[in-house]
Amino acid sequence: MRTLIRNFFICVVVTIISASVILEDYERNRNSLLEEENVHALGGKLQLDSEEAILNKILKQLKEAEVDESFKNPNRFNFSKHYFTYRDEISNSKVYQIIKRMPKGGALHVHGTLMLGADYLLNLTYQDHLYTCYTDDVFELQFSDAIPQRHCPVKWTLLTELRRVSDDVKAFDAAIKQHFTIYSEAQEDIDIIWERFEKACYVIKSLILYRPVREKFLYDSLKRFYNDNVMYIELRSGLHSLYELDGTQHERMYMVKLYQNITKKFKQDYPDFIGIKLIVTKHRGSDIEQIRQTLDFARQIKREVPEMFAGFDLVGQEDKGKPLVDFLPALLEAKEEINFYFHCGETNWFGMATDENLVDAVLLGSKRIGHGYALTKHPTLMATVYKKGIAVEVNVLSNAVLSLVHDVRNHPLAVFLALDLPVVLSSDDPGVWGAEPLAHDFYISFVGVASKHADLRTLKQLALNSIKYSALDNNEKERSL
Ligand SMILES: *[C@@H]1O[C@H](CO)[C@@H](O)[C@H](O)[C@H]1NC(C)=O
Numbered sequence: 001m002r003t004l005i006r007n008f009f010i011c012v013v014v015t016i017i018s019a020s021v022i023l024e025d026y027e028r029n030r031n032s033l034l035e036e037e038n039v040h041a042l043g044g045k046l047q048l049d050s051e052e053a054i055l056n057k058i059l060k061q062l063k064e065a066e067v068d069e070s071f072k073n074p075n076r077f078n079f080s081k082h083y084f085t086y087r088d089e090i091s092n093s094k095v096y097q098i099i100k101r102m103p104k105g106g107a108l109h110v111h112g113t114l115m116l117g118a119d120y121l122l123n124l125t126y127q128d129h130l131y132t133c134y135t136d137d138v139f140e141l142q143f144s145d146a147i148p149q150r151h152c153p154v155k156w157t158l159l160t161e162l163r164r165v166s167d168d169v170k171a172f173d174a175a176i177k178q179h180f181t182i183y184s185e186a187q188e189d190i191d192i193i194w195e196r197f198e199k200a201c202y203v204i205k206s207l208i209l210y211r212p213v214r215e216k217f218l219y220d221s222l223k224r225f226y227n228d229n230v231m232y233i234e235l236r237s238g239l240h241s242l243y244e245l246d247g248t249q250h251e252r253m254y255m256v257k258l259y260q261n262i263t264k265k266f267k268q269d270y271p272d273f274i275g276i277k278l279i280v281t282k283h284r285g286s287d288i289e290q291i292r293q294t295l296d297f298a299r300q301i302k303r304e305v306p307e308m309f310a311g312f313d314l315v316g317q318e319d320k321g322k323p324l325v326d327f328l329p330a331l332l333e334a335k336e337e338i339n340f341y342f343h344c345g346e347t348n349w350f351g352m353a354t355d356e357n358l359v360d361a362v363l364l365g366s367k368r369i370g371h372g373y374a375l376t377k378h379p380t381l382m383a384t385v386y387k388k389g390i391a392v393e394v395n396v397l398s399n400a401v402l403s404l405v406h407d408v409r410n411h412p413l414a415v416f417l418a419l420d421l422p423v424v425l426s427s428d429d430p431g432v433w434g435a436e437p438l439a440h441d442f443y444i445s446f447v448g449v450a451s452k453h454a455d456l457r458t459l460k461q462l463a464l465n466s467i468k469y470s471a472l473d474n475n476e477k478e479r480s481l
């Protein structure tokens with residue numbers, strides 16, 4: 001009996017000990033798996049200095065509080081809602097306030113005409129000599145010292161005059177502002193939102209093709225990005241011809257020189273600003289001859305103003321435009337001379353011309369990929385992008401507003417970050433949806449998309465990436481870092 005009891009006792013002890021050993025083992029394996037994922041995620045290998053570590057501790061506490069609060073109350077989780085429902089609340093977040101002040105390096109995916117918001121553009125309509133052709137369906141703008149000769153179903157009228165005779169200036173201005181934004185109460189279908197988006201682009205462009213206005217617009221755009229702690233910008237631009245009051249049209253190269261002059265002036269005023277470079281764009285709906293002409297123009301800029309030149313890209317709604325393969329002969333001809341920065345895979349489709357644009361972008365040697373939203377569906381390409389260091393320009397807010405993703409937790413950026421793909425964050429067209437130049441995109445990506453464990457190292461690596469994967473030369477990169 002005694003032996004039996006003793007044996008039983010030993011047995012229990014052994015079981016307890018081995019159970020605790022097993023538990024300890026399990027815990028260790030579990031932690032090392034999680035740790036391995038953390039180390040391999042974007043920024044995971046960065047070492048913080050002691051000051052950064054202090055900031056990181058504060059930042060982590062604030063971020064965890066925000067994320068945990070949402071985890072407990074998913075109905076209050078803002079980032080699964082339409083951006084416009086929470087946009088104006090963002091500035092209350094402490095995490096946001098830190099991110100706002102953070103040096104963000106460069107914004108590498110920004111469209112030149114869409115950097116400033118509706119309030120700013122409305123102010124521009126207060127300038128003299130602005131004529132409008134304005135009906136329920138038409139809204140055309142042109143600066144001129146005489147009545148424009150272009151067709152108009154009603155009568156070209158000075159906008160200041162229309163405003164003066166309107167019964168309600170506030171309502172009049174609100175109606176004008178509507179044309180400069182794609183703000184909407186509800187999330188809209190992707191084609192409808194793109195239609196509104198392209199309309200807004202058209203109206204905004206017509207307002208800022210007047211040379212003096214463009215000069216002001218560019219300077220003020222740089223200022224706004226600079227205030228967001230963005231020190232360098234790669235602007236995508238169609239580089240259309242600017243005009244003067246008397247109707248004189250400048251050649252397209254004039255715009256490049258204007259960009260150069262204004263940037264120079266800006267750098268005199270703000271010497272720590274690094275500068276801008278241009279990515280020349282053409283609409284995807286164009287024919288191959290127009291693409292060839294634009295590539296020739298790109299070659300000319302590269303020859304005449306090399307310090308302003310980054311490369312070439314195609315723009316417009318990708319699902320509706322022509323795929324890259326349609327322009328293959330022209331693109332192959334230019335491939336050795338011109339760097340490509342293709343928008344591609346900006347789609348929810350899989351196995352279509354749009355996501356397969358990713359294949360062509362990689363084969364054509366694209367230096368970076370604009371959006372690359374569909375990349376997770378192409379693991380072979382994803383491996384190539386990683387190996388070759390082809391940066392993915394992620395614009396979370398743009399994808400949300402333009403109806404690719406409604407709950408940003410599902411954005412593929414989460415996977416890109418976990419895999420440490422070469423990612424840069426940008427903002428695409430922040431003016432059209434009234435976002436901050438880059439801080440909103442950083443904040444939403446950091447709190448809404450990235451892991452709860454992602455910390456200051458993630459943010460720092462993203463800023464570093466924006467210099468590393470830019471079109472700056474090695475000297476400029478070193479100075480910028
Ligand atoms: C989310 O939005 C609500 C208002 O809709 C706001 O009170 C709250 O502060 C927001 N939360 C965050 C983290 O921005």
Ligand SMILES: *[C@@H]1O[C@H](CO)[C@@H](O)[C@H](O)[C@H]1NC(C)=O
Pocket residue numbers: 119120123
């Ligand atoms: C528009 O102009 C008004 C009056 O000059 C000014 O107070 C306001 O800050 C301007 N708004 C923007 C967005 O520039």
Ligand SMILES: *[C@@H]1O[C@H](CO)[C@@H](O)[C@H](O)[C@H]1NC(C)=O
Pocket residue numbers: 254255257258261
């Ligand atoms: C740029 O500046 C130069 C030198 O001041 C001037 O000659 C030229 O006209 C300017 N060009 C544009 C497009 O502003």
Ligand SMILES: [Zn+2]
Pocket residue numbers: 109111343370428
């Ligand atoms: Zn874009």
